[in-house]
Amino acid sequence: MPETPLRCAMLALNSVGYRSLALGYLRAYAESDRKLAGRVAFQTLDLEVGLDPWWVAWRVLGLEPDVLGISVTCWNARAVYDVCRLVGAVRPECAIVLGGPEVGPIAAEVLAGHPEVHAVVRGEGEVTFAELLRAICAGGKAWRVDGLCVRKGQEIVSTPDRGLIEDLDSIPSPHLAGLIEALDGGAYLETYRGCPHRCAYCFEGKGYGRIRSFSDARIAAEIDALAGAPHVGSFSFIDPVFNLTPERLRTLCGMLVPHAAAGLRLHTIEVDIERIDDESAGLLRDAGVASVETGPQTVGKAALETCHRPFHADRFARGVEALRGAGISCECDLIVGIPGDDAYDFLAGLRLCLSLDPGVVQSSTLHVLPGTELWERAAELGLEFDREPPHEVIATSGVTFRDLRRAEVLASAVQRAYRARL
Amino acid sequence: MIDFIDVAVGTGGGVACERCHGSAMPAEYMATSELLGLITRAVADSRTVPGPNLALTGPEPFGHPDLPSLVAAAVDAGVSRLRIDTDASALRSQDNAAGVLAAGVRHFRFSLLGGSAGLHDVLAGAPGALDATLTGLDVLRGEVRAQGVTSCLSALVPICRHNLHDLPAIAAVAVEAGANAVLLRVDDPGCDLAAAVPWMTAACDTGVVNGVWAEIEGVPFCLAPDHALHVSDVLRARSGAKAPACRDCRLDELCGGGPVDASGDLLAVLAPPARAGDLAGAVSRARGSVGHDA
Ligand code: SF4
């Protein structure tokens, strides 16, 4: 008699209008694993973060899963933990597996604090999750799978680290496999992993290390698929720096130009603005880029140093000007509460951004994310933050709790006044 | 932080404390042709970034017979942000609210003199005034939603000895009316600033805990060291030796008089909060010699 397939539910709680690329990768990789073929039945629940966790649990439990894999970020973690608690109470036999940058770096802590969670994937998840499913299909012994933090009886065991995936093309494309619903404006592509920078508040550069790219052929195929999907007139890229090198920018833009000519528009592409000149702005325009997102995050000298971020006001301004000249809106981002800044550094940043009239000025509060340099150096830097997700800064040695809250409210008023225009 | 060029559409009228200023002179509106020229030139000459931003002020702009032409002239001249300073009573008409938004006005500023109809109406000298303002704003918010535009609503609170104890309540009314920001402006030369500041800072706190920004104008930062971020001269970083609120102060040796240096950079004097605290102490010790206390 054929064995009953393991029922694996995969859950993401996304921002409104988005679908989880992470779940798409995990599922695409696991589905391509020949050893899992016919042995696991996958079901993806791409839901929105604002939903009541009780109803999310309702949806999950309706699938009667044997395994529940959840992608966790700092901003959905609280809701995820609620769902885990409810699912664990109703269906304790379901193995709950978490992954993502919010939980990977503090895997043991997460397991200790959430008894209903069975395992946490550390680092890149595709291979680890597939191997874990193999282990479960084979009757257990998850602690033999690298890259996990897992329960073994009463113990919490960390298995050896897993190396980064060398050949990203070994992960089948979830877009090409039809595993992600292509939503207009809500779909995004990733052309490489890693980041050339090491910003102290970010996990990307530190956690995923050196840059590994998907092949040009794979990227082109994904662009063609998304651009050709019905009702998709715009999408985005999640690459930390789209203009990684001039050659790469030319190559990517070259792939996009025919679609742009047919009306495709790209939104909130992240760029290193200090390397944008008239030529690269022109390339972006011809590739259909309507808006980009960039720093400076802060203009305070001490904070820039603490975060290892270069900032040259003149080059930054030239980049914004080049983009404006090309008709591309630029979102300038600022972070409130970076150690080293005082409230007046934040005001200076706000003023600088406004003085460039970039299109959008956006500020957010510092999140001290697990695994980042700021998380590790918080005490030394005098950084008080909430250990509970989303880990917002409470106070710093330079800015009081009350002034941080004031800066947040001020920034949102200024942003609105800026946005309210013809 | 986003500056507007004010163009008054006439003289007289307006919302101000009747006890401080007496009954308002009747509104007299400027001729349309003259205003059109003023508006076009103001927009063309503006070097403000981000901008150009223009505010139609003075007596109630909705009372001007050619308001649509004035708005259209500003839009044609290339204004980026257009504000109308209004008591909002005209916005009770849905046609007015819809029309003004469709024409391109995105910023609205309304005045509040009291946190209750009792005080506001008495100080404004106009029974039913607060109710008319709040109803108008309500209609406006509905139209903003219907048109799906981003608008910005701010409350102007002229502070005088007659309403300073009501400032936190006024801030609460502004919050409820949907204001994104509140500007608390000292409008009474005889107002004892040292006594008024705690009420102003309480109003700022009322705003902040409700997610609405409040700014204080006409108070030197040294009087509100724990609320320095709310002080206009800190926020706006006007260059110049002394902020307007400091004009008669004799503590120059202690304080440059403003939080900006000549380059407009913030801010050698204020930056260490402890220093601002020292100044507050010095100011209260030297109260007799501080002109703004008069
Ligand atoms: S913040 Fe951006 S540039 Fe900095 S490390 Fe993270 S992804 Fe890279």
Ligand code: SF4
């Ligand atoms: S001490 Fe005097 S000059 Fe300095 S901020 Fe206060 S009033 Fe202004």
